[in-house]
Amino acid sequence: MTDDFEQMWRDLAPLGRSATSGGYFRQPFTSVESELRAWFTEQCSARGLIVEADGNGNLVAWWNGVVPAQPQGDQASAGAERSGLPGVLTGSHLDSVLDGGAYDGPLGVVSSLAAVDLLRSRGVVPRRPVAIGAFAEEEGSRFGIACLGSRLASGSLSPEAAAELRDRDGVPLLDAMASAGLSPSPGRAAWLDRIGTFVELHVEQGRDLVDRDAPVGLAAGIWPHGRYRFDFTGDANHAGTTRMEDRHDPMLSYAATALAARSLAAASGQRATFGRLDVAPNGTNAIPSRVTAWLDARCDSEAELVRLVAEIRRQGEAQASSDGTALRVTDESVSDGVVFDPRLTQTLGSGLADRWGRLPVIPTMAGHDAGVLAAAGVPTAMMFVRNPTGVSHSPEELAETADCLAGVDALADAIEVLVS
């Protein structure tokens, strides 16, 4: 297993990697993401898995079980059995944030493929269908909505809303999908009715497992979180001739709001980040006419999220009023908190206890496709692999090979528990 596992990482290593930062740019429906998609399809094909493409950009590869919707490949060769039982889905995503790390997403996909290999080597014959998903645009780095593929597949985002989405260059989502050779047809996916459980393995994006000295853990739930667009507008004017007191400079309203967001989040133990900006006209010698900033906010409760965003907004509006600028806030995507299925997490904890002892059960502040499917009613669990630095969404993101292999082993054990 180790050789195949390491070969998969070697295959993936160069795809979409920046020569300058060492980080990854794997935005959905680009040529590099097409390569990732082709790589996944090849890996599945080599294992006799049948790949099903939905109209949302997601790929679901079946080890066994029924694939009614246009299977790619020879269905019989997959040894499909018509058990009629709901399947076990695992997997994750292959896209990255802009300048992201190697593990966020791909670790779950690679580990799922390796787990199938491991289960086969153990002679496991699953009593229910097992599938590996590769979800599209999990990071929302191109179209602004995180977990876009799973939201569409689960029906929590409408096809009409999807048709309105544009990337930063104004390219519509459906055009981008078509340009990448897909046949876009957004909407609730047929495969959703054939699964009964989802288990997503992911690199941890914090250091809980480091503190607990454990290579692998289970997730308790996901904090509620959202993305909010703050449009500050003012009056463009000459940077030299306009007296400071005559200005209506939206950059300064933004700057004060960004600092307020930090203070408010730090004071309440929550998270608030302005990581993306768009300035117009963005010239050195012109006071800007507009600064658009995206707030990423995450809180330990939905009430707290509402309160935090409202207070950042209130302070932003007060600053804008004082500066003679204006602020408009638009909610781009807001996700309620998720508590993963306690019974499922308990089943996995018990099932793995013999080999793994008492697995830590930890919260996460990051959104995941697992959260979207859980919110859609699919019993869902997540497994985390230790991250020595806790750094994620960065070229510095890391997981040790030994921990990754432990993750594969634990994931295989989890699938075995669920299909036996």
Added chain:
Amino acid sequence: MTDDFEQMWRDLAPLGRSATSGGYFRQPFTSVESELRAWFTEQCSARGLIVEADGNGNLVAWWNGVVPAQPQGDQASAGAERSGLPGVLTGSHLDSVLDGGAYDGPLGVVSSLAAVDLLRSRGVVPRRPVAIGAFAEEEGSRFGIACLGSRLASGSLSPEAAAELRDRDGVPLLDAMASAGLSPSPGRAAWLDRIGTFVELHVEQGRDLVDRDAPVGLAAGIWPHGRYRFDFTGDANHAGTTRMEDRHDPMLSYAATALAARSLAAASGQRATFGRLDVAPNGTNAIPSRVTAWLDARCDSEAELVRLVAEIRRQGEAQASSDGTALRVTDESVSDGVVFDPRLTQTLGSGLADRWGRLPVIPTMAGHDAGVLAAAGVPTAMMFVRNPTGVSHSPEELAETADCLAGVDALADAIEVLVS
């Protein structure tokens, strides 16, 4: 004159205009700037002016006088006279800031062409050469250095430094010039030795003339000013999982520095603006690894400029230190203050007094090609045309037609004083 003058504005109105903002995008060595250049050449040709292109992207069109360097057009038809006296240069620039106004630059060029028409209609036969200049990249909106054309022509920027310049997409200056059909050969221009005076007419970028109830004024000098790149670097990380207290977020160091710059400039009556930003990786759910911000600073003395920028930098470094980020400051271009030739300004004031009364003499905080040529030792004056709102570097920039026509009249009078 009025008809021709208004026709010139109608010709220029659509070139490079944004349909959404109504502002102008006339960046140097682009297709729209080639159109502006072709328009200028046609206008000169229609008037029998001989256009001389230097290797810096500047055009200098001679009404009369000697043009030794590859004249375009029929030299004899221009009625060139070999007076041997140093010439009078007028003109301005045709490029704009990003999303700029119609008048900053073109008003000086259009008024110069109209002034030649007016002088001819008055039967003036100049005793020395008269030329109209159209300078390249005055705004520095593409290659970051304001007055690039006049700096190269006057030798204050070296050809070696020019060869290093890149635009935001990494295109080298010389490649951009060649792509626009020019023959780049940066360096001190031959035409500089044939002029003895420069008079630049410009729309005012403040409201001094409104306050003084005068359509036209003369400039006393230009404040010292500069552009400084502030690179704030920190640690990219996940916007959700990274605790506020564990972050090294360069966005927050920048935000605090932008607010400090405003306070410092306001307290001392100077100017400091952060109008341009570049954020990496600029993703909503990632703490940035880098925020680059450009400071535009202008002060009433060189000592004050040094003090202001040093203090903004000191506060930025203190903030970076407190945030666990780093700040590096690079001077991109710094211009000393300019006092326009007092004798020349006095000559124009006296020469125009009969028709215009006592013209106001006002300072400006904006840089101009006139400042560059003055610093290079050319006796230089500037004339301003009233701007009812004072707004500039914005689609809102305005000058009333009656004031523009007064500007043409006063510029013609000024040239007549200098060539008689």
